[in-house]
Amino acid sequence: MIPFVDLKAQYRSIEQEINAAISAVLNRGWFILGEEVKVFEEEFANYCGARFGVGVGSGTEALHLALLACGIKPGDEVITVPNTAMPTISAISFANAVPVFVDIDPDSYNMDVSKIEEKITSKTKVILPVHLFGQAADMDPILDIAERHDLKVVEDACQAHGAEYKGKRVGAIGDAGCLSFYPTKNLGAYGDGGMVVTNDEQIAERVQLFRNYGQKKRYYHSIKGFNSRLDEVQAAILRVKLKKLDAWNKARRERAELYGELLTGNDIITPAEMSYGKHVYQLYVIRSKHRDKLQEFLKSKEVNTLIHYPIPVHLQEAYRDLGVGGGSFPKAERYASEILSLPMYPELTDEQIGIICDLIKRFYKQKVDEARKI
Numbered sequence: 332m333i334p335f336v337d338l339k340a341q342y343r344s345i346e347q348e349i350n351a352a353i354s355a356v357l358n359r360g361w362f363i364l365g366e367e368v369k370v371f372e373e374e375f376a377n378y379c380g381a382r383f384g385v386g387v388g389s390g391t392e393a394l395h396l397a398l399l400a401c402g403i404k405p406g407d408e409v410i411t412v413p414n415t416a417m418p419t420i421s422a423i424s425f426a427n428a429v430p431v432f433v434d435i436d437p438d439s440y441n442m443d444v445s446k447i448e449e450k451i452t453s454k455t456k457v458i459l460p461v462h463l464f465g466q467a468a469d470m471d472p473i474l475d476i477a478e479r480h481d482l483k484v485v486e487d488a489c490q491a492h493g494a495e496y497k498g499k500r501v502g503a504i505g506d507a508g509c510l511s512f513y514p515t516k517n518l519g520a521y522g523d524g525g526m527v528v529t530n531d532e533q534i535a536e537r538v539q540l541f542r543n544y545g546q547k548k549r550y551y552h553s554i555k556g557f558n559s560r561l562d563e564v565q566a567a568i569l570r571v572k573l574k575k576l577d578a579w580n581k582a583r584r585e586r587a588e589l590y591g592e593l594l595t596g597n598d599i600i601t602p603a604e605m606s607y608g609k610h611v612y613q614l615y616v617i618r619s620k621h622r623d624k625l626q627e628f629l630k631s632k633e634v635n636t637l638i639h640y641p642i643p644v645h646l647q648e649a650y651r652d653l654g655v656g657g658g659s660f661p662k663a664e665r666y667a668s669e670i671l672s673l674p675m676y677p678e679l680t681d682e683q684i685g686i687i688c689d690l691i692k693r694f695y696k697q698k699v700d701e702a703r704k705i
């Protein structure tokens with residue numbers, strides 16, 4: 332069986348360091364907002380090229396708090412994409428704002444920057460690009476539009492730790508960047524976790540207040556906050572893993588390259604790396620006109636694949652109240668029926684990739700043979 336991800340394989344490769352890091356926290360007996368979180372915030376902000384990092388409970392909460400810190404008010408509009416993980420949109424909803432979608436660029440699968448301006452109204456406050464699958468959105472035009480219309484830019488970099496845009500790591504290109512440390516992400520904890528990175532001191536301070544009951548000094552609450560904190564154990568784990576992130580991202584890129592070589596010539600579309608940046612392949616997503624049959628075939632041969640994401644947000648039951656019907660975003664909608672995420676993780680072997688690609692070739696050969704028979 333070839334799993335979609337293999338977190339145990341990664342743990343085995345760093346077992347001793349991880350166990351020592353966890354044990355150090357347990358022996359210190361300090362679990363919330365201590366030394367590990369503080370140092371990891373500095374280390375990770377530094378990695379992203381940001382001045383500040385604020386550890387929070389998850390990627391979803393990073394987005395939620397970053398939006399609040401940007402001054403989002405009930406009824407404000409946030410421009411984003413419909414082909415994202417639901418949490419991007421949950422965060423907008425829980426900030427009492429309204430998601431406004433634009434369709435996607437056909438090559439990068441990210442926000443089509445030529446469609447942003449027509450969606451701007453007097454209520455628009457934030458543009459929220461998602462660096463989907465590990466590839467940066469085209470940030471320069473987004474920053475330019477934001478500046479002209481006095482909007483903030485919040486990056487959803489939850490799938491893109493270490494991805495680059497014109498030589499800069501994502502996260503601190505806009506006003507704030509939001510990262511998730513969900514276990515399967517390129518930098519994953521052994522539980523939930525997230526961070527807001529920013530160069531804006533005011534945003535950093537506001538997120539710090541929001542995540543900790545609105546207090547800076549204990550028992551003195553300057554704003555209405557709540558509780559969303561990265562914990563010491565996860566921070567200690569993430570500090571160990573951060574040292575490996577570049578090597579792991581490099582391994583992902585090598586695996587993507589091998590997939591690309593082995594899959595060309597079939598009737599599928601492999602991911603394109605945009606010339607402006609560096610893809611870190613959180614997911615390796617191909618497109619096939621026969622997606623469902625291909626997925627079924629691979630499953631029957633014990634290769635696990637997933638679909639990210641089968642239903643665009645505007646077509647989800649939970650968002651029916653937006654009144655945005657089918658046909659509104661033709662590219663995002665069409666791709667939802669064609670995309671397939673193949674196994675992708677640093678420990679995936681060349682041999683496994685060979686097996687997967689041979690199976691895909693076999694599937695297409697059968698298709699051609701079937702077509703000849705008819």
Ligand SMILES: *Cc1c(COP(=O)(O)O)cnc(C)c1O
Binds near residue numbers: 389415461487489525
């Ligand atoms: C994972 C993810 C999130 C949410 O992160 P959590 O840590 O699971 O809350 C948000 N946006 C995108 C694009 C993601 O992939």
